Amino acid sequence: MNLQPYLDFTQELAAAAADVILPYYGKTDCGLESKDDDSPVTLADRGAEEVMRAMIEKKFPGHGIVGEEYGTQNADAEWVWILDPIDGTKSFIAAVPLFGTLIGLLHNGKPVVGCVNQPVLNQLLLGDNETTTLNGKKVCVRPTTKISESLLLTTDPIRPHKVHDGAAYDKLASKARTVRTWGDCYGYLMLSSGWADIMLDPILAAWDLLPVLPCLQGAGVTVSSWDGTPIAEFDAARGGDKMFTCIASAPAIHSEVVDILNGRA
Amino acid sequence: MNLQPYLDFTQELAAAAADVILPYYGKTDCGLESKDDDSPVTLADRGAEEVMRAMIEKKFPGHGIVGEEYGTQNADAEWVWILDPIDGTKSFIAAVPLFGTLIGLLHNGKPVVGCVNQPVLNQLLLGDNETTTLNGKKVCVRPTTKISESLLLTTDPIRPHKVHDGAAYDKLASKARTVRTWGDCYGYLMLSSGWADIMLDPILAAWDLLPVLPCLQGAGVTVSSWDGTPIAEFDAARGGDKMFTCIASAPAIHSEVVDILNGRA
Numbered sequence: 001m002n003l004q005p006y007l008d009f010t011q012e013l014a015a016a017a018a019d020v021i022l023p024y025y026g027k028t029d030c031g032l033e034s035k036d037d038d039s040p041v042t043l044a045d046r047g048a049e050e051v052m053r054a055m056i057e058k059k060f061p062g063h064g065i066v067g068e069e070y071g072t073q074n075a076d077a078e079w080v081w082i083l084d085p086i087d088g089t090k091s092f093i094a095a096v097p098l099f100g101t102l103i104g105l106l107h108n109g110k111p112v113v114g115c116v117n118q119p120v121l122n123q124l125l126l127g128d129n130e131t132t133t134l135n136g137k138k139v140c141v142r143p144t145t146k147i148s149e150s151l152l153l154t155t156d157p158i159r160p161h162k163v164h165d166g167a168a169y170d171k172l173a174s175k176a177r178t179v180r181t182w183g184d185c186y187g188y189l190m191l192s193s194g195w196a197d198i199m200l201d202p203i204l205a206a207w208d209l210l211p212v213l214p215c216l217q218g219a220g221v222t223v224s225s226w227d228g229t230p231i232a233e234f235d236a237a238r239g240g241d242k243m244f245t246c247i248a249s250a251p252a253i254h255s256e257v258v259d260i261l262n263g264r265a
Numbered sequence: 266m267n268l269q270p271y272l273d274f275t276q277e278l279a280a281a282a283a284d285v286i287l288p289y290y291g292k293t294d295c296g297l298e299s300k301d302d303d304s305p306v307t308l309a310d311r312g313a314e315e316v317m318r319a320m321i322e323k324k325f326p327g328h329g330i331v332g333e334e335y336g337t338q339n340a341d342a343e344w345v346w347i348l349d350p351i352d353g354t355k356s357f358i359a360a361v362p363l364f365g366t367l368i369g370l371l372h373n374g375k376p377v378v379g380c381v382n383q384p385v386l387n388q389l390l391l392g393d394n395e396t397t398t399l400n401g402k403k404v405c406v407r408p409t410t411k412i413s414e415s416l417l418l419t420t421d422p423i424r425p426h427k428v429h430d431g432a433a434y435d436k437l438a439s440k441a442r443t444v445r446t447w448g449d450c451y452g453y454l455m456l457s458s459g460w461a462d463i464m465l466d467p468i469l470a471a472w473d474l475l476p477v478l479p480c481l482q483g484a485g486v487t488v489s490s491w492d493g494t495p496i497a498e499f500d501a502a503r504g505g506d507k508m509f510t511c512i513a514s515a516p517a518i519h520s521e522v523v524d525i526l527n528g529r530a
Contacts, residue, residue: 028459094416095460096447097362097386121362151359157422157444179422181446182361194293195360 003128006113010103013055014117017048017085017101021119026095040089045069048085056081068207072239080106084207088184097121098186104211109234114214116185125189127215134193141220142194144250150197152176155183163202165263172260188212191248192219198257201246209244210234222254268378268393275368275380278320282313282350282366283384290385291360305354310334313350321346333472337504345371349472353449362386363451369476374499379479381450390454392480399458406485407459409515415462417441420448428467429491430528437525453477456513457484463522466511474509475499487519492527
């Protein structure tokens with residue numbers, strides 16, 4: 001299967017989204033609203049997704065699309081694009097550049113192309129499960145063997161306590177060398193590029209996770225659900241509504257991280 | 266007192282430090298070492314402080330200097346420069362751009378000029394207790410009146426538990442709208458520029474805090490020690506060895522933040 005045309009088109013989508021997003025960055029008048037789940041959305045989120053959807057519909061009219069802002073269409077197609085125009089909207093609205101545009105392509109439900117694009121930092125992470133590149137240069141996870149030497153990332157320091165075993169999370173955090181909330185997609189970019197060792201997401205949507213998987217896989221990162229089981233396949237019937245969990249880390253420490261977070265170590 | 270020559274020179278120092286730092290940014294061979302307190306230092310930290318010290322000694326030979334990497338000289342002078350070449354070295358060595366160079370000038374022990382320069386993000390925050398500018402444009406704290414609407418920042422999510430009342434910190438964190446570790450000097454930059462509401466530092470050195478104070482003061486931020494008392498004056502006899510604490514926030518919520526962190530609310 002030749003994925004190159006899709007990899008090329010993914011970069012076109014990322015560039016188009018960045019053109020919409022950047023004029024809003026660092027402005028207080030970005031049309032901020034709260035969604036039903038109290039998460040923020042802006043004119044930049046909406047505009048960037050609109051642009052990407054229009055480009056996909058024009059170039060690949062038979063493909064499906066699952067997007068954070070404008071929902072699901074044709075999700076049982078052979079090829080389905082999965083879009084998060086701004087992953088890390090809380091970062092974006094605080095003028096912190098650690099947000100990104102996520103673009104994924106599923107083939108029969110399996111993520112085969114993934115992209116994290118950081119418009120402010122000019123960092124494009126692109127993966128196809130075999131190879132992952134950052135701005136065109138091949139990258140991979142670093143060979144960390146001890147949690148005590150790790151940089152642990154998660155998006156929100158409170159959320160692990162809300163949806164999982166908080167004491168187990170605290171135990172893991174106390175073992176790590178450094179803990180930071182350089183999270184959202186930036187955490188996965190750091191892990192794939194060899195700058196961090198563990199990235200946790202206690203709960204996340206399909207568009208937060210599936211576009212990242214081909215990057216993690218191509219960079220040699222080990223990934224599982226919070227309970228240690230494989231990440232579930234995309235469920236076309238449910239579109240973007242199925243929630244996921246994720247533990248991504250350097251391979252040698254992954255099973256220990258899973259055991260600690262589940263109270264087994 | 267005309268501070269303009271010192272404000273101008275501060276920007277020259279910041280630019281010279283950035284020229285040293287940037288070639289090391291995003292590289293894994295930045296000469297990383299651990300100091301006696303297990304905190305990291307790099308060739309970039311050392312080189313940037315060397316350059317700034319040489320510039321000060323040449324231009325103002327009678328001035329004192331207190332620097333993180335090369336110690337204290339002539340600290341009882343009327344004018345003393347206080348330098349942290351890379352505040353946020355843990356961020357720097359992880360290729361995260363949220364670190365900065367801190368430059369302060371004390372007059373008879375009182376901070377009168379302060380600067381946070383972010384070399385990667387091209388953000389220069391400059392304050393003189395009266396006015397604070399970000400890249401030349403006047404900035405100020407935002408008028409937040411409720412902790413429930415606040416963005417709370419701290420450098421390390423674990424440290425408040427180690428050196429203060431951890432349960433009180435957890436109580437404050439649970440009240441905030443969002444909690445992140447966009448800390449070190451970047452947290453003070455965000456607060457001064459109106460993008461965040463609370464920034465906490467459970468423990469920090471003179472060079473971490475004193476250069477930031479004229480920026481916070483000029484931007485209308487309320488600042489105190491962790492226990493609510495004023496920040497202590499610089500102690501020339503102790504140079505950089507005296508440790509500080511800091512709670513900085515929007516004025517209307519400051520006393521409530523202090524009360525919660527000290528178990529009084």
